[in-house]
Amino acid sequence: MNTFKIPIYQPSLGEQEKKNVMECLDSTWISSKGKFIAEFEREFAHYLQVGHAASVCNGTVAIHLALVALGIGKGDEVIVPSLTYIASVNAITYTGATPVFVDSLNDCWQIDPADVEKKITANTKAVMAVHLYGHPCDMDAMTAICRKHNIFLIEDCAEALGTQYKGKHVGTFGDVSTFSFFGNKTITTGEGGMVVTNDQTLHDRLVRFKGQGLAKHREYWHDIIGYNYRMTNICAAIGLAQLQRVEDILARKRKVAKTYEAAFEGTGIVFHKEQGDVVHSYWMCSILVTDETERDDLREVLKAKGVETRPLFYPVHTMPMYAARYERHAIAENLGRRGINLPSYPELTQEQLDYITNIILTYYRERHAS
Template identity: 55%
Template sequence: MYPVYRPYLSGKEQQYVSECLDSSWISSRGDFIRKFEIQFADFVGVRHATTVCNGTVALHLAMLAIGIGPGDEVIVPTLTYVASANMIVQTGATPVFVDSIESTWQIDPSAVKRAITPRTKAVMVVHLYGASCDMEAICKICTEHGLLLIEDCAEAFGTFYRDKHVGTFGDVSTFSFFGNKTITTGEGGMVVSNNAEVLNKAYHLKTQAVSPSQEYWHDTVGYNYRMTNICAAIGFAQLEQANYVLERKQQLAAWYDRYLVDLPVRRQAEPPRSTHSWWLYSILVSQELRDSLRLHLRNRAVETRPLFPPVHAFPHYECGLEFPVAQCISKSGLSLPSYPDLTESDVQIISSKVREFFEVREGCRTEIADCGLTKLVN
């Protein structure tokens, strides 16, 4: 079976976890917490970083730290994982959905401009599947309109825009270390910022808003969003292998490009002046064929996953609007196995099973042109 993802745990993960056990520092205090934060900030190129227990709470904490709250609107792409919108709501603010760019699947800057109202306080960009958003355009919009910028980098560790790691452009940014992410702590996340005041507030809130000078004194409503030392130990070991894993990701994408080149599929485009980290290698096919292709691959021991449904399609986020690009991408897309241990032979086998599917279907090139994806895939 070729799963969609499998974590790469070939470094010192066991050694460092054993050190935690031997020292008895297994909860949210211990040397690996600070080591992981320092090394992660250095890798990304940001001044400050604080660990949290998962990527979802990282978003919640990040927005609280920059003052997002009731009455505010936050512009966010509808084509994202639901946590992006859920955490906006958790602050008391309102998510305002916008459409995506056809080629890169990222938030559309022109749609962001149209969505700004007097209540807009921030824009949340989501670097989807490891590609970068157009940060030049987004930063310009935020500056011109006095808006805060949040970067959701849950899927974008190792992604660069104009030689800067994503997560370094925003007022605050977040990362996820779930088990299927490029580097993992099992469960975990990180909040980062170049603003010390923002990170100090995030740290204060994540530790139940406890006073630094008086025991068990809490000056506001806080949260227990801390990462354990054991998780941080795994993350620290993962960082030691990060460059190798990212190189493997680039190689996997190149192999898929080679072996799928003449098939009626199109992969996510790399935005200009950016480096795609290829968290997942994802493709578009005809909407009519997507689910059949997934079934075909599943029956041949290749796991896939569909692209995220647009968040506005969920009952609790229904807004009466249509977002045609996001809806089309979602219904047409799937992700192929993308874990670092895959070999060229593995990718060739997986690609051959994709090829097999299309070879038994005459006229598939016409079908893909007729399914409403002409602009997206040609």
């Protein structure tokens, strides 16, 4: 039970979600078969304007499934930003491949294309572009690099539903892309994910691997080692209802973000805002404090007043299981030490936003008073 007066996130759920779930219960179609699964996959692909979508049971297995379907395994290298959630990197390790860390860009916090180029070797099989906190990566640069070196481009869009780069949804640039529908994501199924692609053959592989390696035209015949990564009909029922409201959810989250942005303008607090011809979906509204020594102190002040926050992700190359070889990624490390995620859910009221921003601005005035 969340005891915070203002939590970091809470899902936006309505009557249609309840209605769809009750239909599942009444029909007894509650597991990985039922009408809502195919309908959710079809509508999700339509929303993104991508060819195919395969639902899965969570966002982490979505990444693993994408890697497996691409044939990535032992001896391969996958380039990934160090500033990301651990799932992006762990999924690479599950396959036996080696994650190769790269730094971030200071302005948008996304993967640094120049560093990607430097890290490509004969063993590089793919680059994973993670659209961190809802801001897109430089997809012109990423697609050009992958074409140049004939390597796969994977988009981790777990935090980026509704994010656009030059008028196109993220998730439509890569060979394969993944999404998460955890309870704190822009739309949720409770637990769930999606893998999308424009490649029919790759989609067929995704479907076979997620369904225990079941052969397409022979009942109960399994011709590859697969996984039980399927989404339930109940989760898909919630997801379909959520997807029908996605534009309203995104609009309200954007209003929250713009309130924060205006409040912090000219204060020395850096708000994570749009850079270039993009649409930031603002999964998380995030700030950088001016000095890393202020980060935890400010979080404690907010906590004491009932406001939940999170630190930015710790760069993965600094974590014990990935730190055997000492690396420095200076921008990722600096962002990780200075960043705070603020409450970002669509139902935040103006009164709540004023309350949060006033706490932060008062802290800054008092700390930086001459």
